[in-house]
Amino acid sequence: MARMPDIRNIVILTGAGISAESGIDTFRGAGGLWENHRVEDVATPEAFARDPELVLRFYDMRREAIQAKHPNPAHVALARLDAEWRGGLLIVTQNVDDLHERAGAKRVLHMHGEHLNAWCTACDVRSQWRGPLIADSSGGRPPCPACGACALRPDVVWFGEMPYRLDEIYAALRRADLFVSIGTSGAVYPAAGFVRDARELGARTLELNLERSQGSAWFDESRLGPAGELVPAWVEEVLDARAA
């Protein structure tokens, strides 16, 4: 197993748990309900086809809510690592909030899309989007800034859809000496399988999570506790070991 000074390339996978201390709900809390909706009722293409207003309203609420939240010490610590780590580093996030970026991280890949983008299903262009996507009082949905069609949807990967930029993620996993998973339950593939892939490709594997994730057995080491404490301590350790 690689010692810290042997580590050059790091891949970090983050999930909803890293944003929990910023006040953003995780998905698999009590009873699998998410703001009183089952995930399948709002996070599938079928749900959108069946009841677009329900789905748009749900994502409008989430989009509005995240803009009032702030990065926590875990986001800040990863941004520091990103700034100071001279080797390869990729923060693959399943989160659709922008808290990694607001903390200052640059090497971030949103594999499940972003709340602050809208995707036009007519022209396929993604546009930055902060306001609502639901129809206004006159009944019209907002037009796409690129083509004018009223065919915008949240730029969020739903169940049954392909996550973004998997080629880049697997290329980074092939190079990784260390794979770290933070705040994710390990319930949703393909992200849940990254630990096995990384391990089989020779990386050391570490999880930082409130409780053991579903794939916990695949990690060389599990540290249990809140991300706001574990992540800054781990980053300090990595940067100190490099300096030693």
Ligand code: APR
């Ligand atoms: N610090 C660290 N971990 C935490 C904290 C915290 N403060 N609070 C909660 N956790 C842990 C939980 O114990 C759980 O294991 O974070 C994990 C969150 O799990 P999920 O809610 O399942 O979130 P995530 O793994 O990101 O979900 C994956 O599911 O619905 C989809 O697309 C959605 O990206 C999402 C995907």
